[in-house]
Every structure is written in C-alpha cells, then in structure tokens.
Amino acid sequence: MGGREQTDVTLEKAAVGFPTALATAVGLIIAGSVLLTAQTGFGAGGWVFAWAILIAYVIMLAQSASFSEAAGILPTAGSVYDYVAAGMGRFFAITGSLAAYLVVHVFAGVAETATAGVFASFNFTSLERFQESGSWWIGVVLIVVLAVVNMLGIRPYGSAEIVMTAVMWATLIIFGVAGIVASKKSSITGLFGESFVGTDLTAVLTMVGLALFLFVGVEYVTPLASELRDSSRNIPRAMYVGVTAVAAAMFLYGLAVARQVENVDLGDGTFILDTPLAIPAFAEAVMGGFGRVWLGIAVLLASAATLNTLLAGIPRIFYGMAKDGTLPRSFAYLHPKYKEPWVGIALVAVIGIVGAVILDGDVPSIINLILAAVMAWIFSYILVNISVILLRNRRPDIVRPYSTPLYPFPQLLATAGLLVAAWYVAPPGLTRSDIYTPFFIMLGICAAYALIWTYAVQKKDPWKPVEPEELMAVEGVTRD
Amino acid sequence: MIAADLPGHRVDGGGRGSARFVPVGEGVSFSVVEHVEKRFLGRTTVARFVVEVDREGASGSITIRHKGNTSRVGLTTKTRDGNPEMESIAGLLEADAALERAALPLDFKKFEVVGDGVGVKATIELMGGAVVAVAFPPMRSYVRLYPDQRDALLATLTEVERILSGV
Numbered sequence A: 001m002g003g004r005e006q007t008d009v010t011l012e013k014a015a016v017g018f019p020t021a022l023a024t025a026v027g028l029i030i031a032g033s034v035l036l037t038a039q040t041g042f043g044a045g046g047w048v049f050a051w052a053i054l055i056a057y058v059i060m061l062a063q064s065a066s067f068s069e070a071a072g073i074l075p076t077a078g079s080v081y082d083y084v085a086a087g088m089g090r091f092f093a094i095t096g097s098l099a100a101y102l103v104v105h106v107f108a109g110v111a112e113t114a115t116a117g118v119f120a121s122f123n124f125t126s127l128e129r130f131q132e133s134g135s136w137w138i139g140v141v142l143i144v145v146l147a148v149v150n151m152l153g154i155r156p157y158g159s160a161e162i163v164m165t166a167v168m169w170a171t172l173i174i175f176g177v178a179g180i181v182a183s184k185k186s187s188i189t190g191l192f193g194e195s196f197v198g199t200d201l202t203a204v205l206t207m208v209g210l211a212l213f214l215f216v217g218v219e220y221v222t223p224l225a226s227e228l229r230d231s232s233r234n235i236p237r238a239m240y241v242g243v244t245a246v247a248a249a250m251f252l253y254g255l256a257v258a259r260q261v262e263n264v265d266l267g268d269g270t271f272i273l274d275t276p277l278a279i280p281a282f283a284e285a286v287m288g289g290f291g292r293v294w295l296g297i298a299v300l301l302a303s304a305a306t307l308n309t310l311l312a313g314i315p316r317i318f319y320g321m322a323k324d325g326t327l328p329r330s331f332a333y334l335h336p337k338y339k340e341p342w343v344g345i346a347l348v349a350v351i352g353i354v355g356a357v358i359l360d361g362d363v364p365s366i367i368n369l370i371l372a373a374v375m376a377w378i379f380s381y382i383l384v385n386i387s388v389i390l391l392r393n394r395r396p397d398i399v400r401p402y403s404t405p406l407y408p409f410p411q412l413l414a415t416a417g418l419l420v421a422a423w424y425v426a427p428p429g430l431t432r433s434d435i436y437t438p439f440f441i442m443l444g445i446c447a448a449y450a451l452i453w454t455y456a457v458q459k460k461d462p463w464k465p466v467e468p469e470e471l472m473a474v475e476g477v478t479r480d
Numbered sequence B: 001m002i003a004a005d006l007p008g009h010r011v012d013g014g015g016r017g018s019a020r021f022v023p024v025g026e027g028v029s030f031s032v033v034e035h036v037e038k039r040f041l042g043r044t045t046v047a048r049f050v051v052e053v054d055r056e057g058a059s060g061s062i063t064i065r066h067k068g069n070t071s072r073v074g075l076t077t078k079t080r081d082g083n084p085e086m087e088s089i090a091g092l093l094e095a096d097a098a099l100e101r102a103a104l105p106l107d108f109k110k111f112e113v114v115g116d117g118v119g120v121k122a123t124i125e126l127m128g129g130a131v132v133a134v135a136f137p138p139m140r141s142y143v144r145l146y147p148d149q150r151d152a153l154l155a156t157l158t159e160v161e162r163i164l165s166g167v
Helices: A018-030 A032-045 A047-073 A080-088 A090-123 A125-130 A136-151 A159-181 A201-213 A231-260 A278-324 A342-359 A363-394 A409-423 A432-458 A468-475 B084-095 B097-103 B147-165
Strands: B009-015 B018-023 B030-039 B042-054 B059-067 B074-080 B108-116 B119-134 B139-143
Touching: A018 A032, A018 A159, A018 A231, A018 A278, A032 A047, A032 A090, A032 A201, A032 A231, A032 A278, A032 A363, A047 A080, A047 A201, A047 A231, A047 A363, A047 A409, A080 A090, A080 A363, A080 A468, A090 A125, A090 A136, A090 A278, A090 A342, A090 A363, A090 A432, A090 B139, A125 A136, A136 A278, A136 A342, A159 A231, A159 A278, A201 A363, A201 A409, A231 A278, A278 A342, A278 B030, A278 B042, A278 B119, A278 B139, A342 A363, A363 A409, A363 A432, B030 B119, B042 B147, B059 B084, B074 B084, B074 B097, B084 B108, B084 B147, B097 B147, B119 B147
Parallel strands: none
Antiparallel strands: B009 B018, B018 B030, B030 B042, B042 B119, B059 B074, B059 B108, B108 B119, B119 B139
C-alpha cells in the first residue's frame, strides 16, 4: 500500500494466483443467481447453451486482454472509472462505473436475494408450498438476519468461515465429479442434452447473454496491479486462468446435470430442466435423499455467504462515498458501540428485500433482472475497450507493461461480440423490451447524475479525458 | 495508495504487507500493517496503524471504544487478562482528555492496546484506508483515508504514544 518506488510492500500471495482463480470459479457456480442462470441455460438450450458459453468464453478472453492492458497503464483501485476517465472523460467514466457497480449491484443483488428463496422452496420439501408464490420471505428472513449480524459487528471469521467455505466448495466438487463419473441415469443423446430454443446461429446467439452472466466475478481473480510484482505478466495470466476456470466449471456442471437428470415433462408442458427442480433432482440422482438435503443446505449457505459479503463490503464503500460528498453524511455514521455503518447496511438489506418481495420468486422476472445486469456489464466493458483504443491513439508514449497481442483485434472482437450479445440478449420466451426497459431507465439515471455531478459539483469538463498520471497521483500509485 | 493519504509522512522501510511511516517534520512514527478479511467471493484489505513502545511489566489487552448509544460521548476501555500495570494503563487511557478529543471524531473499527510484558503496542483499524473487493456482483473500491480522519488518526496515535510511554 505504499508507493512502490519507496518500499517493497506487497499483499499476501494467498490473495492472488491459480488457487484463488479456481476457488472463485467454483464458488461462483454455487452463487444462487449464477446457478439459476446455468440451470436455465442448459435446461432450455442444452448443447446450444454449451456453444453459447464457448462464445462467451472467447469474448471474455478478448475482454481480459483489454482489462490487462488498462490495468498495466493504470495500476489503481479505480478500475472501470479510471480506465474510462483516461480514455473518454469523466462523464462516460461515472456513467460506466455506476452502471458497472451500482446498477449491477441492485440488479444482481436483488436476484441473489430472490433466488435464495426460490432454491430453498425447491430443495426442501417442507417449503414446497412456496414454489408458486411466497418464496420471497425466505430471502427476506435471510437478509434481515444477516443485516442484524453485520450491524452487531459479528464476524464469522477464523475457523467458522473457513469451514463453511470449504464445505460449500467440497460439495460442489463432489457432486460435480460424482455426476460425471457415476453411471448415466438420463437418456440424453450427446453431452449436454437437446435444445428447446432452436439449433441455428440465432438460437446460439440468443443464449450468449445468459452465458456472459456466468463469467461475472472473473475480474475478482485479478488483484490490483499495484499489489503484484511483475504485474504485466501476472495480471493477464490471472485473468486468463480465471476465465478458463469459470468456463471449465460451467461445462462440468452442465455435463453432470445432463447425465443424471432425465428431462421429464412435469405435467403442464414444463420440463424439469427448465425449472430449479433440476437441482434437487440432480442431488437425489447422485446421492439420494441425503444428497438432496446436503446440496440444498450448501446452496442456501452459498446464498447467505454471498449476501453476507455484500452486507459487509458495500456499506464501507458507501461510507467512502459519504466522506466524498457523493452520498448523504448519514452513510458515514458508525454506531458508537458496534462500530458498523448501520445506514449503509440497512440500505443494502432494503434493496434486496424490496426486490425479492416484488419478484416473489418469479423465475422469468429474475432472469430479466440478471440480463439487465448483463447489459450494464456489456456497456461498461465496451467503454473500457473504446478507452484502450483511444489511449493508444492519444497517448502512444505511455508505458504499457502489457500490450494486447494482435491489437486492436481483441478490442474489436470483444466489442463486436458484446454488441451482438446485447442485440440478442433476450432468449426465447422474453422480449428485448423486457430487458432493455429497466436497463435504459437505470442508465439514463446514471448519465443524468454523471452530468450533474461533473458540471455542478466537480466543476470539470465531463468530456475531456483525464491524464493517467493525474489518476495515479490521486492514489499515490506508480507502475512497476 | 495509503501513502498518498498521508502527505506529511514518508515511507521508511517495511516488508511484506507492512510499511513504516515517519514524519517529514515533527510528528509520530508508526507502522501500517495490512490485514485481509477474506469472505466467500470477496475480501476487504484493511490498514492497521500501529505504535509500539518499550514498557516492561504490562501484559494483557485493552479494547477501547466510543461511549454512547447513538452518538459518541467519550471513550471507554475494557481490559482482558490484564495485570495491575495494564489496568493502570487502561485507566489512564480512559481518563485522558486529550486522547478523548483526538479519538472522538475517529471512525475506528478496532482500537486495541496489547502488552506482552516487554513492550506495549497500540493498534487502530479504520473504516478508511481499505480496499473492498467483491466477486459477485463484481466491484472493487479503495476507501480513502480522508483528511479529517487522517488528522484524527495522527492526533490519536500521538496521544496514545505519549500515554503508553508514561510521559
């Protein structure tokens, strides 16, 4: 955390590297909304969804090249904001980072709260009556309990956290491997089952939006460039390992479920692989009734752990924004005894609660929200690609510890792929307006805020790119 | 990154996950130690500010926190496994008006004094000076050590060092 020319301060190696990438990839599968997305994708698309994941994987590899070049130029913690501010100016930087962080949190955080209830109602027979409606209360109870725990400053650190995390990961590995190794119980042909959404190119492209969501969080495996020695080599390596680990984990999951769950008609024209019922069915196929309870508990634990991470981390970010003047001062309030930012914790919980109640376990609506979050990511990712290109033109002099191989092909490929994914974001059964409407409303709000904040508060030119040296000076960071 | 938030200090050595900060002019020297709070699909890297003083005979730990149910009205201490020397230090910390003035505006998560019989170490962990990284949904942010918090921190460390030194 010091200037690197002055000291050799670095973070623990345990925070970076292959083990972290693999652990994150495996952990992401069990996050409720990611699991629901994978389930929905494979259930509807079968081998077509597998192709969509492959396309998303290629897009993410190309995108990783952009992030790696940008991270090398700007080894700061600002990520999307700094990259886009340097390339395109503050207006796009604020709009893009709000879309990438705030909008995504609202959409994906709400989806996570809602899916906790959905999966619990399908995994536990005592909660079956909430499958049609009313499962929202499960997610609400979960987030209220976690909010109170965080407000009281109770931290399940040390052995409790390690044990819980290890159990979740072990569960996924065991079920995944068992699902593949055990004798096949389904009558699928091929590896991933048939597609119910068509088999032409359009069908594949309509699944890419969902597939992109599976790669959410892969940036996490990339530590800050300022944390690493030789970041120009280790940053892209970490990203490529992370993207590959996620793709491999998703393929294995799809393979395991397809082999073990017969895609039966539930009696109303709905097939089991289209519903969250596929998860307990998979668990039972692998390990009987005990397996169903085990996996159900693991999925619930994962939802709780994911929400807990949000409740612990995001209020601190709100605190910083309050100190900055971006949010009201109340978000900087710490309870005198418990030392926790109660207002921020309450807001994170309320967002999840309101969203879960409104969605009420309606899976298509949850998928809409997930795809709206994907749109927000696509928007911010495209801004980063454009910024990398603009910086190459405007500042060819700047040191680039990592230069994108075959520039500008990866940037153009990633951007084209993302635009195509955005155009085809609605899988069969949904319309573009279902997804575009909430996304563009939120984007419009972010853009309006960005204009007002830059003109009226910062009193800066919103369209003028910020020099990378200025951005780094703010954080006292230098390159290797 | 945190060095940029401490313009009156320069880094004077350190190692893996720690750095020694010394004042450019007059002031208190202290160490910054990184601590990573790992969670499922997320982590927060916080900075812990440490002053150490040679002081024989004090062993145990003292936790310091703000008094009050809704707003801060003072400081209070709680000793654990403390010998009489440590209890005495706790009393001094709680009664010191200068320390109270310095620490009241400080947004600390942890404020602890630990003695091992040979020396005494005070550790303060703040809300600022931290990096929050979350995998899902993906976000990463550095929460700065803002000027008001920096000033309060330096004042608090100065007073704590004075009290622990027995000055």
